[in-house]
Amino acid sequence: MNKQKRIEILTRFRDSNPNPDTELEYSSTFELLIAVILSAQATDKGVNKATSKLFPDANTPGAILALGVDGLKDYINSIGLYNSKAENIIKTCAILVRDYHGEVPEDREALESLPGVGRKTANVVLNTAFGWPTIAVDTHIFRVANRTKFAPGKNVRAVEDKLEKVIPKEFKTDAHHWFILHGRYTCIARKPRCGSCLIEDLCEYPHKTSDD
Structure with missing residues (x-):
């Protein structure tokens, strides 16, 4: 894909959604960190359901530490891999209290x-909480970057490096969210909704669907 196409794609994304944000619900940088840890191999909807119960009761490192591993599990047991996530979160909270x-x-x-x-x-937190121009490549971004030919790569790091290289500075801070939302709702895994895609004419995917 050439530079002109990429800029047009990013321009359309910006015009349709000038202030994109994560769909994870949070009210502090710490809450965002916990939500992102929980979101691994889980949906944002599922994470939000769990954190809507957790955060009113414990939304600081000290408060979550006080729950202990077993207490935290009671809040997050609807999420995949909750056992290991609970242990990691407790360890992370201990480090944040001790060192930061x-x-x-x-x-x-x-x-x-x-x-x-x-x-x-780390990329999600740096981008969403601190405004860094980082691009966190998840399954959605990996799929969209490869399928459209915007930034093809064999693994997530290769795609991240390519995106960092080809996305102009003015778009970089928001690109992460645009690509995730596009992959989540339009360029979906099994059958992309090409008929309702705002970049269909620019996308280089050879197997476009005819309906939306």
Whole structure:
């Protein structure tokens, strides 16, 4: 895909959704971090359902630490992998209290050192909470980038690196959200809704569907 097409795609995304945001529900950087940890191999809807019960009772590292692993599990047991997620979250909260005065650090290396936090989670927090121009490549972004030929790559890091290279600075902060939403609601996995896609004429996917 050439540069002109990419810019037109990003322009259309921006025009249709000038202020995109995550669909995870949160009211602080810490709540966002916990929600993103929980969202691994889970839907945002499922995470929001669990955190709507958890956060009113415990939404600081100290408060979640006080729940303990078993207490936290009672809130998040509807989410996949909740056992390991609960253990990681408790360990992360302990580190935040011990090393960062209960605050989420605005630092990639520090974030990625937290249990349950990988590069993708760190990218989401840096982008959504701190406004960094990072691009967290999940399954939706990986699919859209490859299917449209916007930024093809064999793995998520290759796609991230390509997106970082080809997306102009003016679009970079919001690109993460645009691609996720496009993959979640239009360029879906089994049968993309090409007929209702605002970039159908620019997309280079060879097997477009005829209906929406």
